[in-house]
Amino acid sequence: VNVRKIQVVQNVLESSEALAGENRRRMDEANVLCVNLLSAPGSGKTTLLQQLLPSLGARRCAVLVGDLQTSRDAERLDGLGAQVVQINTGRGCHLSPGEVARGLAALDLAGLSFVFVENVGNMVCPAAFDLGEHLRVVLLSTPEGDDKVAKYPTLFQSAAAIVLNKTDLAELLGFRREQVREDLAQVNTAAPLFETAAREGQGIEALAEWLRQKRGAKDAPEGGMPEPNAEN
Amino acid sequence: VNVRKIQVVQNVLESSEALAGENRRRMDEANVLCVNLLSAPGSGKTTLLQQLLPSLGARRCAVLVGDLQTSRDAERLDGLGAQVVQINTGRGCHLSPGEVARGLAALDLAGLSFVFVENVGNMVCPAAFDLGEHLRVVLLSTPEGDDKVAKYPTLFQSAAAIVLNKTDLAELLGFRREQVREDLAQVNTAAPLFETAAREGQGIEALAEWLRQKRGAKDAPEGGMPEPNAEN
Numbered sequence: 001v002n003v004r005k006i007q008v009v010q011n012v013l014e015s016s017e018a019l020a021g022e023n024r025r026r027m028d029e030a031n032v033l034c035v036n037l038l039s040a041p042g043s044g045k046t047t048l049l050q051q052l053l054p055s056l057g058a059r060r061c062a063v064l065v066g067d068l069q070t071s072r073d074a075e076r077l078d079g080l081g082a083q084v085v086q087i088n089t090g091r092g093c094h095l096s097p098g099e100v101a102r103g104l105a106a107l108d109l110a111g112l113s114f115v116f117v118e119n120v121g122n123m124v125c126p127a128a129f130d131l132g133e134h135l136r137v138v139l140l141s142t143p144e145g146d147d148k149v150a151k152y153p154t155l156f157q158s159a160a161a162i163v164l165n166k167t168d169l170a171e172l173l174g175f176r177r178e179q180v181r182e183d184l185a186q187v188n189t190a191a192p193l194f195e196t197a198a199r200e201g202q203g204i205e206a207l208a209e210w211l212r213q214k215r216g217a218k219d220a221p222e223g224g225m226p227e228p229n230a231e232n
Numbered sequence: 233v234n235v236r237k238i239q240v241v242q243n244v245l246e247s248s249e250a251l252a253g254e255n256r257r258r259m260d261e262a263n264v265l266c267v268n269l270l271s272a273p274g275s276g277k278t279t280l281l282q283q284l285l286p287s288l289g290a291r292r293c294a295v296l297v298g299d300l301q302t303s304r305d306a307e308r309l310d311g312l313g314a315q316v317v318q319i320n321t322g323r324g325c326h327l328s329p330g331e332v333a334r335g336l337a338a339l340d341l342a343g344l345s346f347v348f349v350e351n352v353g354n355m356v357c358p359a360a361f362d363l364g365e366h367l368r369v370v371l372l373s374t375p376e377g378d379d380k381v382a383k384y385p386t387l388f389q390s391a392a393a394i395v396l397n398k399t400d401l402a403e404l405l406g407f408r409r410e411q412v413r414e415d416l417a418q419v420n421t422a423a424p425l426f427e428t429a430a431r432e433g434q435g436i437e438a439l440a441e442w443l444r445q446k447r448g449a450k451d452a453p454e455g456g457m458p459e460p461n462a463e464n
Contacts, residue, residue, distance in 0.1 A: 041272040041355050041384070042376025068356065070382050091386060093325065093356035121383075123273050124300065124325035124354055143375035143398065144274025150302050151353075152273070154323060166375065169401070 016129070019097035023104060023132025030109035033215040034117065036131055038155060039139035040148075041121030044165040046073045047198040048139065049116060050080070055208040058082040060113040064103035066095040066120045073118065083107050094126040095119050101132075113215050123148070127155040135160035135214060137207075142166045142175040149183035156184065159191045161210060168197040248361070251329035255336060255364025262341035265447040266349065268363055270387060271371035272380075273353030276397040278305045279430040280371065280439075281348060282312070287440040290314040292345040296335035298327040298352045305350065315339050326358040327351050333364075345447050355380070359387040367392035367446060369439075374398045374407040381415035388416065391423045393442060400429040 027034045037045050046065075053061045058081035065073045065086045074086035085103045087095060100117060107115070117133060119126040138159035140148055143166060149156045156162060164180065184193065192210065196203035259266045269277045278297075285293045290313035297305045297318045306318035317335045319327060332349060339347070349365060351358040370391035372380050375398060381388045388394060396412065416425065424442065428435035 040274060040353070040376075041380060042373075067383050069385055070379070072379050072382065091356070091360070093354075120356065121272070122325075122354055122356055124323070124352065125357065128323070141274075141375065143373065143401070144272075147302070147304050148273060150304065151299050153301055169375070 016097055019101055020130040020132040023097055023100050024134065026104060027109070027115060027132065027134070028218075030112065031218060032109055032112050032115050033135075033211070033218055034115045034131075034133045035211065036117045036119060036126075036133035036136045037139065038119045038123075038126050038136060038159075039121060039141070040123050040144055043121070043139040043141040043144065044196075044198045045118050045121070045139055046076050048163065048165060048196065048204075049077060049118065051196075051198050051201050051204045052116075052208055052211075053077070053080050053082045055204055056114060056211065060111065061116065062107045062109075062112055062114070063116045063118060064095075064100060064107075065118045066099070068092065068120065083112070089120055093120060093122050093124075094129050095131055096129065097131050114211065123152040123155050127152075127158055134218075137161045137163060139163045139165050140180070142170045142173055146176045146179040147183075149180055149187065153183075153187045156191075157187045159188060160214075161194060161207070162188070162191050163194045163196055163207060165196050165198055167195045168200055168202070248329055251333055252362040252364040255329055255332050256366065258336060259341070259347060259364065259366070260450075262344065263450060264341055264344050264347050265367075265443070265450055266347045266363075266365045267443065268349045268351060268358075268365035268368045269371065270351045270355075270358050270368060270391075271353060271373070272355050272376055275353070275371040275373040275376065276428075276430045277350050277353070277371055278308050280395065280397060280428065280436075281309060281350065283428075283430050283433050283436045284348075284440055284443075285309070285312050285314045287436055288346060288443065292343065293348065294339045294341075294344055294346070295348045295350060296327075296332060296339075297350045298331070300324065300352065315344070321352055325352060325354050325356075326361050327363055328361065329363050346443065355384040355387050359384075359390055366450075369393045369395060371395045371397050372412070374402045374405055378408045378411040379415075381412055381419065385415075385419045388423075389419045391420060392446075393426060393439070394420070394423050395426045395428055395439060397428050397430055399427045399435070400432055 062083035068089050071086040074084045077084045085106045087099050087103050136159050194207045294315035303318040306316045309316045317338045319331050368391050426439045
């Protein structure tokens with residue numbers, strides 16, 4: 001009985017990995033860089049995208065927006081010129097590679113350079129699932145507190161880049177950047193740390209430039225395709 | 233094979249429910265009100281408790297603090313006079329009734345009136361697990377945005393009371409209370425909405441008084457023990 005139970009679990013995981021690999025292959029063929037955006041609820045993923053898409057050229061971008069309910073985030077991103085697909089997970093605590101595959105099927109990948117996957121707001125479960133992205137960008141906003149890297153190390157460990165958002169509130173809230181840097185030194189020394197105040201449009205360009213370089217690296221014939229989270 | 237798989241899942245759920253029921257029974261016998269505190273990461277659960285415990289009488293309170301890693305929250309609550317137990321879930325996205333049972337075993341329930349369970353910061357998974365609490369208090373902080381009730385309805389549906397925290401930032405952030413009220417009207421009309429700025433010590437007394445009344449209701453001979461989330 002135990003053996004059979006384990007067998008079932010393995011099959012599910014294998015199928016999840018296979019779907020993620022298939023997603024990545026599709027985007028590799030289309031020469032698209034896929035970025036999985038992860039954070040707690042309300043860290044500013046959608047606001048960041050509202051600023052980032054115009055900077056990258058919105059028509060070169062698509063967004064798959066994951067939420068349990070509502071299409072509010074997709075509506076906020078509508079009208080910028082990017083392709084936007086809302087995925088509702090119901091009670092699901094993270095996007096799955098199957099949901100991303102269905103989202104990709106709804107996109108016209110030709111002419112795209114970036115596909116952003118805005119994951120469900122959750123610092124735990126999404127970290128465990130490869131969706132077929134090329135890299136992960138993890139957001140932390142200052143009102144959440146400066147202890148979050150230490151408390152959710154797995155998430156920050158998997159990040160190719162980390163964005164500290166809502167820095168306009170840092171001083172008011174007594175947010176200690178040095179605590180974040182100290183905790184990051186324990187879990188992820190490779191990922192660059194960008195500071196943004198997305199609502200104020202601050203700090204966007206440095207992140208956009210980093211993403212352009214990552215996308216450019218996909219074109220380089222000698223480099224080949226980057227592995228997911230290769231920075232770690 | 234399918235039948236066996238379903239059987240295994242049912243057994244796990246039954247065992248989880250049985251453990252939750254056992255936790256509740258233990259606290260009923262000790263005449264303790266158990267409050268499950270749920271929110272996104274960084275909404276201010278620990279800061280709220282730092283204010284609430286002295287108001288309720290810290291020596292009458294215990295806290296089981298759930299986090300993936302670190303004992304930072306327990307350390308923040310240490311020294312107030314309450315019994316505090318840190319539970320590290322590792323990669324677990326929510327507290328389980330088994331973890332709460334082990335936490336309760338580490339407490340001296342005699343003389344206690346309140347056991348607070350500070351769940352893992354997560355708006356999705358903890359909502360699905362009865363830990364044996366008598367009621368749930370769900371926090372939402374203004375920097376998370378006024379769209380969270382609509383996006384995480386299951387969580388807010390299960391709340392006996394809702395706390396809007398960090399109201400000192402509401403005006404600065406353009407937080408629309410009417411959006412929250414409108415969304416709550418769709419999912420939970422029974423739960424009172426308390427407004428707090430826990431860091432500033434504002435709004436604590438009304439919540440403390442509500443909790444005292446809920447605890448008092450446990451003593452009333454005619455009322456019997458409240459059902460979990462009886463307000464819904």
